[in-house]
Amino acid sequence: MSSPEPTSPETPRLLRALAGETLERPPIWFMRQAGRSLPEYRELRTRAKDFIAFCHDPEMAAEATLQPMRRFPLDAAIVFADILLIPRALGQEVWFEAGEGPRLGPLPEIAALEREIEASTGRLSSIGETLSRVRGELEPERALIGFAGAPWTVATYMIEGKGSNREAARTFAYQNPEVLDALLEVLVESTARYLVMQARAGAQALKIFESWAEQLAEDVFERIVIQPHRRIVERVRAAGVTVPFIGFPRGAGALVDNYAAGVPVEGVALDTQASAEQGRRLQRNGKCIQGALDNLLLRAGGPALDARVEQILEQWEGGPHIFNLGHGVMPDTPIAHIARVVERVTGKKVAAEMAA
Amino acid sequence: MSSPEPTSPETPRLLRALAGETLERPPIWFMRQAGRSLPEYRELRTRAKDFIAFCHDPEMAAEATLQPMRRFPLDAAIVFADILLIPRALGQEVWFEAGEGPRLGPLPEIAALEREIEASTGRLSSIGETLSRVRGELEPERALIGFAGAPWTVATYMIEGKGSNREAARTFAYQNPEVLDALLEVLVESTARYLVMQARAGAQALKIFESWAEQLAEDVFERIVIQPHRRIVERVRAAGVTVPFIGFPRGAGALVDNYAAGVPVEGVALDTQASAEQGRRLQRNGKCIQGALDNLLLRAGGPALDARVEQILEQWEGGPHIFNLGHGVMPDTPIAHIARVVERVTGKKVAAEMAA
Numbered sequence: 001m002s003s004p005e006p007t008s009p010e011t012p013r014l015l016r017a018l019a020g021e022t023l024e025r026p027p028i029w030f031m032r033q034a035g036r037s038l039p040e041y042r043e044l045r046t047r048a049k050d051f052i053a054f055c056h057d058p059e060m061a062a063e064a065t066l067q068p069m070r071r072f073p074l075d076a077a078i079v080f081a082d083i084l085l086i087p088r089a090l091g092q093e094v095w096f097e098a099g100e101g102p103r104l105g106p107l108p109e110i111a112a113l114e115r116e117i118e119a120s121t122g123r124l125s126s127i128g129e130t131l132s133r134v135r136g137e138l139e140p141e142r143a144l145i146g147f148a149g150a151p152w153t154v155a156t157y158m159i160e161g162k163g164s165n166r167e168a169a170r171t172f173a174y175q176n177p178e179v180l181d182a183l184l185e186v187l188v189e190s191t192a193r194y195l196v197m198q199a200r201a202g203a204q205a206l207k208i209f210e211s212w213a214e215q216l217a218e219d220v221f222e223r224i225v226i227q228p229h230r231r232i233v234e235r236v237r238a239a240g241v242t243v244p245f246i247g248f249p250r251g252a253g254a255l256v257d258n259y260a261a262g263v264p265v266e267g268v269a270l271d272t273q274a275s276a277e278q279g280r281r282l283q284r285n286g287k288c289i290q291g292a293l294d295n296l297l298l299r300a301g302g303p304a305l306d307a308r309v310e311q312i313l314e315q316w317e318g319g320p321h322i323f324n325l326g327h328g329v330m331p332d333t334p335i336a337h338i339a340r341v342v343e344r345v346t347g348k349k350v351a352a353e354m355a356a
Numbered sequence: 357m358s359s360p361e362p363t364s365p366e367t368p369r370l371l372r373a374l375a376g377e378t379l380e381r382p383p384i385w386f387m388r389q390a391g392r393s394l395p396e397y398r399e400l401r402t403r404a405k406d407f408i409a410f411c412h413d414p415e416m417a418a419e420a421t422l423q424p425m426r427r428f429p430l431d432a433a434i435v436f437a438d439i440l441l442i443p444r445a446l447g448q449e450v451w452f453e454a455g456e457g458p459r460l461g462p463l464p465e466i467a468a469l470e471r472e473i474e475a476s477t478g479r480l481s482s483i484g485e486t487l488s489r490v491r492g493e494l495e496p497e498r499a500l501i502g503f504a505g506a507p508w509t510v511a512t513y514m515i516e517g518k519g520s521n522r523e524a525a526r527t528f529a530y531q532n533p534e535v536l537d538a539l540l541e542v543l544v545e546s547t548a549r550y551l552v553m554q555a556r557a558g559a560q561a562l563k564i565f566e567s568w569a570e571q572l573a574e575d576v577f578e579r580i581v582i583q584p585h586r587r588i589v590e591r592v593r594a595a596g597v598t599v600p601f602i603g604f605p606r607g608a609g610a611l612v613d614n615y616a617a618g619v620p621v622e623g624v625a626l627d628t629q630a631s632a633e634q635g636r637r638l639q640r641n642g643k644c645i646q647g648a649l650d651n652l653l654l655r656a657g658g659p660a661l662d663a664r665v666e667q668i669l670e671q672w673e674g675g676p677h678i679f680n681l682g683h684g685v686m687p688d689t690p691i692a693h694i695a696r697v698v699e700r701v702t703g704k705k706v707a708a709e710m711a712a
């Protein structure tokens with residue numbers, strides 16, 4: 001393992017783990033901790049005309065970001081935003097159909113997208129405002145995470161026009177490699193600029209969400225996942241930003257090892273099926289790992305949940321670990337289940353009125 | 357690597373690979389090589405009133421099994437059948453909606469299913485007849501594979517009543533562990549009997565298809581994938597059947613290593629995202645590997661297909677390997693693409709009228 005950077009005890013626990021420290025207990029946060037699982041979010045959401053307007057309203061987005069932080073003693077907040085704000089900022093139409101998820105207009109010409117890269121960051125400035133607001137209200141020991149969707153994942157939506165099984169996008173990768181590579185490069189550059197802006201606005205760690213890393217052949221994974229992630233990290237570093245990165249190649253299976261070797265991220269987020277040994281191998285290779293409780297088990301609760309939490313804590317206690325899910329909190333997850341896990345991991349009590 | 361059993365040069369190439377031999381070129385077959393990608397299948401299929409009747413008609417099923425063997429110099433045939441014949445033989449209603457896939461009636465009580473185990477094998481005797489017919493017509497150097505769906509995969513259909521994202525079945529696994537375990541045991545026992553029958557009827561290798569091994573937590577994977585597969589292999593062996601097994605835990609990612617260590621199969625089929633190193637690790641640990649060309653690339657064709665075939669041949673040439681896809685042939689795959697890959701791997705010519 002690479003020797004960890006020295007950090008002070010006042011450094012947020014999440015950042016100590018990402019600096020390579022093995023802590024007496026892992027920091028904890030949950031993917032999608034803000035959002036539909038919380039009644040106060042569902043109430044807040046009714047005040048915006050649509051989901052994109054909500055994401056672009058710094059006051060509402062900051063409030064949504066902070067809501068789970070008030071309920072639970074979580075170690076990190078993650079800015080409330082959406083991975084499809086980038087294609088919209090690049091000029092592709094994006095909207096959300098209630099109950100059906102995202103819809104996108106036709107994919108613009110690559111040259112048209114390229115012309116919008118510079119302007120796109122300004123169109124995302126509200127996310128910077130959200131981060132500044134949250135950082136101003138969040139206690140110093142709690143970290144603030146910024147994020148973006150990874151180029152391939154965002155490209156699948158841009159190509160297919162909606163969430164899908166990605167068959168059309170994966171076929172596109174074989175049949176139009178030059179177009180796909182050019183599209184990924186547009187997304188690498190706009191995403192790097194977006195993340196630099198987020199770090200300057202207050203994000204203390206940056207996460208790259210590759211939601212659809214699954215079922216890619218190894219050579220394709222290298223080309224459309226590893227290389228674009230690496231270029232993003234390198235460009236953000238070249239801009240003088242030094243905050244740590246968490247990469248999340250969801251569904252990458254055994255290719256997570258390739259990812260960890262190929263992308264200079266400090267943290268690697270693991271999905272539900274990560275094995276104990278795979279996580280330990282990453283820890284030995286100098287990575288902080290994050291994960292990987294099954295979000296369906298968090299929702300189901302009961303003795304199986306308690307047992308699995310103990311198992312995860314124990315299997316990765318020998319190296320840097322951030323406790324999290326393998327996928328996002330499901331909207332119908334009982335709040336009491338979240339509270340129970342947070343209490344166990346942090347050793348802190350959740351107020352009774354916040355745990356129901 | 358365990359030292360391979362001695363085989364004679366007349367032994368079918370597939371069985372030599374499964375016995376641990378590293379061959380000068382791998383045997384080749386394709387998952388779903390029989391079926392909708394072939395016009396002669398589509399013609400044949402119109403003669404049966406429905407898909408289940410087709411599977412249970414030994415004459416038609418044998419013909420479907422043999423069709424790709426006439427076109428291409430493949431090294432193995434796989435009996436034409438369906439993984440949902442087992443729940444039907446156990447008394448659950450199963451039918452196929454055109455264009456929508458399988459539908460199942462309500463899950464019977466476990467006790468009711470248990471009472472049908474013994475009778476279920478007899479209800480599947482037509483599959484044995486298909487195997488006998490095919491074995492009688494197939495050249496001795498070409499192997500015949502029997503198969504069954506794995507208990508968890510079959511259980512997901514039995515619980516959810518159709519193909520799905522398996523969320524309900526995975527939640528069921530957490531909330532009703534005793535019921536699920538009892539259901540899996542019914543399927544282990546009926547599947548073991550079914551596979552013994554297939555081997556006695558002429559199957560020279562047996563494959564267990566776990567189509568839905570993805571996104572299972574490691575402890576769940578151990579309980580609902582590894583243990584049932586192991587029990588099936590052990591019971592088939594205990595019945596005196598010695599033919600080799602191929603296990604296919606599709607989507608298992610890094611947990612394929614757990615699978616290979618926990619299930620005494622001779623061959624492990626890898627899916628599209630298997631890494632070169634993961635395959636070599638399995639070969640070093642004494643397994644024959646099978647896979648893992650992307651079925652979308654087989655359909656797409658072109659220079660990317662040629663390049664990937666070379667890469668797969670090269671990366672696994674140092675140990676026992678069966679060339680195959682990572683998933684089944686898609687119905688709209690051009691026959692010329694299949695012919696091209698078969699010619700490259702076997703070094704044999706496909707007749708021009710068979711390659712279009």
